[in-house]
Amino acid sequence: MILPNARTPANTSPLPKVDERWRLVHLGRLLGHAMRKFDERVLHLMAHDAGVPLALANLAARDQISAAHVHITRHLALEGSRLTVLALAAGMSKQAMGDLVDQCEAWGLVKRERDGKDARAKNVVFTADGLAWLEAFKTAVAQVESEFKASVGHDVATVVLLGLEAYAQA
DSSP, rough: OOOOOOTTOOOOOOOOOOOOTTTHHSSSHHHHHHHHHHHHHHHHHHHHHTTOHHHHHHHHHTTOOOOOHHHHHHOOOOEEEEEEHHHHTTTHHHHHHHHHHHHHHHHHHHHEEEEEEEEEEEEEEOHHHHHHHHHHHHHHHHHHHHHHHHHHHHHHHHHHHHHHHHHHHH
């Protein structure tokens, strides 16, 4: 049986004109695009940073390191974090974060160590290469923020930053 749809003779009335531009320009979508652009630029800079360990720079240059991997860079405490804490901070499932940690461990970015407070638990910690990666990340973020300010102007950048901080805290 063929059901009528917008193109069958049973339904010949045209669809009403509806303004759908809001779907393309709402705040959430714009924030998502801006974050992807920001992360892509950061990773590009890191791929060309002499301070980044060569293997990690090569991975970044070949787009093997993604924004998902940046979650570890953003959320892993310097003293280390348990996997569950890291997953919660990044807004990911424990399994998804475990997969990312496995991959980053294979790349030499992080390692797992026994938790000094609980012998059954492990902490994820940065390796020496991971700390070099983190320093390069800090430098790249500062440069991209500077580029953002140059692009939209200092005053607009300040208002955006203050607005986002207020919105995130609400």
